[in-house]
Amino acid sequence: MKMSLLLAMLALSRGAVSVVTAFNITAISAANNASRLECWQLAAPPISGRGAVNFALGDFDQAFVGIIPPNTTAGTINNAEQVQYSLIMAGLAHISTPYSGLPAHLNDVWIKGGRYGMLIAADLKEVAAKGHITTFPGQERTIIAQFPYAGNKVPEHCVLHAGPCTDLDLLEL
Numbered sequence: 001m002k003m004s005l006l007l008a009m010l011a012l013s014r015g016a017v018s019v020v021t022a023f024n025i026t027a028i029s030a031a032n033n034a035s036r037l038e039c040w041q042l043a044a045p046p047i048s049g050r051g052a053v054n055f056a057l058g059d060f061d062q063a064f065v066g067i068i069p070p071n072t073t074a075g076t077i078n079n080a081e082q083v084q085y086s087l088i089m090a091g092l093a094h095i096s097t098p099y100s101g102l103p104a105h106l107n108d109v110w111i112k113g114g115r116y117g118m119l120i121a122a123d124l125k126e127v128a129a130k131g132h133i134t135t136f137p138g139q140e141r142t143i144i145a146q147f148p149y150a151g152n153k154v155p156e157h158c159v160l161h162a163g164p165c166t167d168l169d170l171l172e173l
């Protein structure tokens with residue numbers, strides 16, 4: 001009786017860990033002094049606990065929530081002011097990186113609020129003189145919680161590929 005319960009628990013926790021093995025996230029990164037989109041896999045390993053598979057995101061400083069009016073379609077070239085993790089909770093963000101030097105289809109991403117509404121912005125001015133453009137073309141407000149990384153520390157990661165994460169990279173989320 002005790003044994004079978006133990007086995008069931010092991011099966012559950014092993015199942016949970018094997019389902020989500022790594023955390024992938026679209027990043028606005030920089031190369032050759034220009035912003036570019038990349039799909040990052042964070043180095044943080046999956047840790048089972050609290051009924052979840054958990055991935056450490058790092059240490060944040062002075063987080064805030066931004067509320068952006070609907071239909072904000074005028075975008076200017078910008079850089080991340082701080083390295084930050086962004087949680088897009090509602091609305092729609094369109095980010096483009098026209099100066100990356102990459103093929104055009106790798107220079108755009110539309111991020112809807114909700115399940116896949118995550119992004120890391122790391123294209124500080126000093127690494128990307130030619131930045132990115134963000135617009136919020138949704139017909140409702142866009143709500144973004146911003147979590148600046150303490151000391152602008154970029155979380156450890158490897159680059160899965162240039163361009164934003166695709167459905168395949170986010171399959172397990």
Ligand SMILES: *[C@@H]1O[C@H](CO)[C@@H](O)[C@H](O)[C@H]1NC(C)=O
Pocket residue numbers: 071073139
């Ligand atoms: C959104 O903005 C565009 C351009 O500024 C305008 O033509 C359009 O009517 C707006 N749509 C809504 C629903 O506000």
Ligand SMILES: *[C@@H]1O[C@H](CO)[C@@H](O)[C@H](O)[C@H]1NC(C)=O
Pocket residue numbers: 033129
């Ligand atoms: C990036 O470009 C800016 C503006 O053209 C220039 O001032 C800066 O020195 C460049 N940085 C590097 C690392 O090449």
Ligand SMILES: *[C@@H]1O[C@H](CO)[C@@H](O)[C@H](O)[C@H]1NC(C)=O
Pocket residue numbers: 020021022023024041160168169170171172173
């Ligand atoms: C992250 O990407 C890897 C490689 O493409 C993939 O095997 C893994 O399932 C992805 N993780 C999630 C959470 O989708």
